[in-house]
Amino acid sequence: MAKTVDETRFELKRHRLLKAAATCFNQKGYSGTSLKDVARHLGLTDAALYYYVKNKEELVYQCYLRGAELGREAMERARAEGKTGFEQAYLYIHYHVEVMVGERGPVAIMSEIPSLKETHREEILQISRKHSSEFEKIIQRGIDDGSVGPCNVRMTGNAIMGAINWIPKWFHGDVETADKVLKEFPALLTRCLLPLKPDAPGQ
Amino acid sequence: MAKTVDETRFELKRHRLLKAAATCFNQKGYSGTSLKDVARHLGLTDAALYYYVKNKEELVYQCYLRGAELGREAMERARAEGKTGFEQAYLYIHYHVEVMVGERGPVAIMSEIPSLKETHREEILQISRKHSSEFEKIIQRGIDDGSVGPCNVRMTGNAIMGAINWIPKWFHGDVETADKVLKEFPALLTRCLLPLKPDAPGQ
DNA sequence: CAAAAATTCTAATCCCGATTAAAATAATGC
DNA sequence: GCATTATTTTAATCGGGATTAGAATTTTTG
Numbered sequence: 023m024a025k026t027v028d029e030t031r032f033e034l035k036r037h038r039l040l041k042a043a044a045t046c047f048n049q050k051g052y053s054g055t056s057l058k059d060v061a062r063h064l065g066l067t068d069a070a071l072y073y074y075v076k077n078k079e080e081l082v083y084q085c086y087l088r089g090a091e092l093g094r095e096a097m098e099r100a101r102a103e104g105k106t107g108f109e110q111a112y113l114y115i116h117y118h119v120e121v122m123v124g125e126r127g128p129v130a131i132m133s134e135i136p137s138l139k140e141t142h143r144e145e146i147l148q149i150s151r152k153h154s155s156e157f158e159k160i161i162q163r164g165i166d167d168g169s170v171g172p173c174n175v176r177m178t179g180n181a182i183m184g185a186i187n188w189i190p191k192w193f194h195g196d197v198e199t200a201d202k203v204l205k206e207f208p209a210l211l212t213r214c215l216l217p218l219k220p221d222a223p224g225q
Numbered sequence: 226m227a228k229t230v231d232e233t234r235f236e237l238k239r240h241r242l243l244k245a246a247a248t249c250f251n252q253k254g255y256s257g258t259s260l261k262d263v264a265r266h267l268g269l270t271d272a273a274l275y276y277y278v279k280n281k282e283e284l285v286y287q288c289y290l291r292g293a294e295l296g297r298e299a300m301e302r303a304r305a306e307g308k309t310g311f312e313q314a315y316l317y318i319h320y321h322v323e324v325m326v327g328e329r330g331p332v333a334i335m336s337e338i339p340s341l342k343e344t345h346r347e348e349i350l351q352i353s354r355k356h357s358s359e360f361e362k363i364i365q366r367g368i369d370d371g372s373v374g375p376c377n378v379r380m381t382g383n384a385i386m387g388a389i390n391w392i393p394k395w396f397h398g399d400v401e402t403a404d405k406v407l408k409e410f411p412a413l414l415t416r417c418l419l420p421l422k423p424d425a426p427g428q
Numbered sequence: 429c430a431a432a433a434a435t436t437c438t439a440a441t442c443c444c445g446a447t448t449a450a451a452a453t454a455a456t457g458c
Numbered sequence: 459g460c461a462t463t464a465t466t467t468t469a470a471t472c473g474g475g476a477t478t479a480g481a482a483t484t485t486t487t488g
Binding site for chain 2 (some may be wrong): 049050051052053054131133134135136137154173174177178180181182183184185186187188189191192202203206207210211213214216218
């Protein structure tokens with residue numbers, strides 16, 4: 023007894039539903055996936071999904087909420103474990119990429135935020151903005167402590183987040199590339215943050 | 226007489242239609258934009274759009290085709306004008322970003338490729354793959370001529386393209402930021418390509 | 429200006445996937 | 459095992475936006 027909310031059978035299945043939906047949305051696009059498609063992934067009938075979500079809009083909303091939550095966790099861990107701003111940024115990228123290509127994924131690309139209903143849309147947008155702003159703070163911290171070279175914080179944040187969020191577009195679940203991404207991406211992206219040597223060549 | 230294909234009134238209006246559609250898709254999502262929405266942007270009625278495209282699927286298809294074409298042009302200019310691999314990469318980013326935030330945009334984010342009909346989908350995918358591969362070649366060229374530091378070409382390409390393709394998610398047409406993006410992004414992203422000094426700090 | 433072609437509108441229809449209601453089955457607690 | 463609750467199914471309905479047909483208007487041409 024006293025089962026935590028997330029331990030109940032219902033919550034487990036709801037979670038599976040969200041992952042299945044994210045998979046479908048990423049693979050077949052929003053308009054291309056019917057509730058029947060998602061249901062099939064779970065060995066269910068489309069009507070059964072209504073036991074878990076009120077409607078398709080809410081399904082999307084919850085997918086996005088879950089994605090946002092995973093991103094938030096990544097950031098929290100990074101902040102807890104990293105010492106310098108640079109390290110925190112590196113770890114954040116690492117953990118976020120881990121979510122995108124690992125067992126806990128996939129994360130649904132947020133293509134349909136505008137068609138969410140007002141309240142849901144605002145909530146998701148607020149979380150997103152908060153998240154971006156947190157990341158920018160990390161970068162700024164790095165600049166302040168000297169671990170990151172001076173740069174336009176907003177733009178750099180946008181660039182790095184974009185590269186991460188785009189991953190589902192070209193990554194489709196093969197384990198080998200998952201390893202490669204996890205290994206390469208953080209190093210790759212944090213090069214945007216490295217303090218530049220005065221005599222660096224190029225352009 | 227002897228008007229070029231692209232000079233005819235029809236082609237001009239079709240072009241406007243594609244831009245309007247791209248705007249709507251990016252702003253309101255695919256499922257959130259009805260043909261009526263797009264038509265309103267042009268002071269037309271939804272039925273009128275069928276004079277320019279066979280159906281909504283084809284509207285999406287042509288939006289994507291146009292986006293792909295603009296990307297291709299950016300790459301061609303970059304290859305023609307750049308000397309080293311690094312320079313070509315820099316210029317490609319510059320020109321592509323210019324398209325994304327400039328007068329010729331917006332470019333529709335390709336979220337709904339999977340719901341295109343077979344032939345269209347394959348065509349778009351093929352063009353995309355080609356494009357990515359061309360960019361990777363540029364990076365490789367840079368490695369070979371020493372202007373780019375050794376790196377995983379595929380991953381680096383994915384990261385940079387992702388950052389660019391994500392721009393419409395946070396850029397919404399204000400001219401000031403357009404300038405900033407155009408100025409910052411190429412320098413920012415090409416830092417992933419700079420040869421790393423052996424004693425570089427960080428991590 | 430008249431005729432032909434191009435473009436847009438009005439007014440349906442239509443179609444498919446979301447949604448619902450109620451019944452059926454499975455799980456759980458006593 | 460029986461009653462209760464949780465979960466899923468079957469079998470409709472329903473609605474909204476895509477699509478179409480044909481009329482109306484505008485543009486072009488000679």
